Amino acid sequence: MYNLIALIVGYLFGNILCAFIVCKIKFGMNPTQIGSHNPGTANVGSIFGKKWGLLTCVGDIVKAILALILVLIVCPMHISLAYCGLGLMLGHAFPFWNKFNGGKCVAVSLPIVIFFDWQWGISCIIIELLLMIILKNLAVSPVISLLIYSIAMFVIYSNCAGILFFIGWCVMLYKFRNDLVAYCKGKGKRTDILFLFKRVLKHK
Numbered sequence: 001m002y003n004l005i006a007l008i009v010g011y012l013f014g015n016i017l018c019a020f021i022v023c024k025i026k027f028g029m030n031p032t033q034i035g036s037h038n039p040g041t042a043n044v045g046s047i048f049g050k051k052w053g054l055l056t057c058v059g060d061i062v063k064a065i066l067a068l069i070l071v072l073i074v075c076p077m078h079i080s081l082a083y084c085g086l087g088l089m090l091g092h093a094f095p096f097w098n099k100f101n102g103g104k105c106v107a108v109s110l111p112i113v114i115f116f117d118w119q120w121g122i123s124c125i126i127i128e129l130l131l132m133i134i135l136k137n138l139a140v141s142p143v144i145s146l147l148i149y150s151i152a153m154f155v156i157y158s159n160c161a162g163i164l165f166f167i168g169w170c171v172m173l174y175k176f177r178n179d180l181v182a183y184c185k186g187k188g189k190r191t192d193i194l195f196l197f198k199r200v201l202k203h204k
Contacts, residue, residue: 002076003083006074006080007084007087009067009070010087011087012087013064013091014093015102017098018055018058019031019043022044022056023048026048032101041054056107060107064110065111065115068085068111068112071084083164084112085109085113085116085168089112092105093172105168109146113146113149117153117157120156124152127141128144128145132191137190138189140180142172146169150162150165150166150168
């Protein structure tokens with residue numbers, strides 16, 4: 001029962017797409033009808049600027065943190081965090097109110113992996129950032145890092161934890177499918193994270 005509650009809580013919080021809130025309130029636009037049509041950080045940032053992309057990212061992270069804290073308070077079992085995490089990813093990727101058309105779960109996944117196992121979570125986030133710098137691509141790195149995390153949870157904790165995170169990885173893989181195909185064909189969008197970071201510091 002607790003795990004079901006955690007899954008539902010995660011899904012409902014996941015349905016809060018911050019890209020829609022930012023774009024609708026500030027610009028009166030639907031993020032699924034502009035740019036890459038993805039209601040997420042990268043699309044909002046590329047269309048309206050890094051400030052609004054960052055705000056979208058922070059909002060998605062905060063909603064995940066709130067859901068996970070609520071589950072920590074209500075549910076006594078550690079595995080419930082994994083159920084909540086899966087619910088968050090399903091809700092973010094497939095929100096019922098938007099014809100199941102949602103984001104790619106990158107920002108949402110960050111607090112999930114840290115809450116369940118902070119050491120492996122931070123390690124995989126570092127791996128993700130390094131891969132972004134090396135590959136200069138925003139699609140491949142989160143998919144690889146979450147797969148590593150899923151395998152680790154399967155080995156360290158239980159089959160249940162590993163399977164839940166693996167399902168979450170499958171959700172992310174599905175949402176990034178077109179980006180990954182484009183990358184494999186040499187047509188993927190290249191993003192130099194270090195260059196962007198240096199430019200932000202220069203403007204300051």
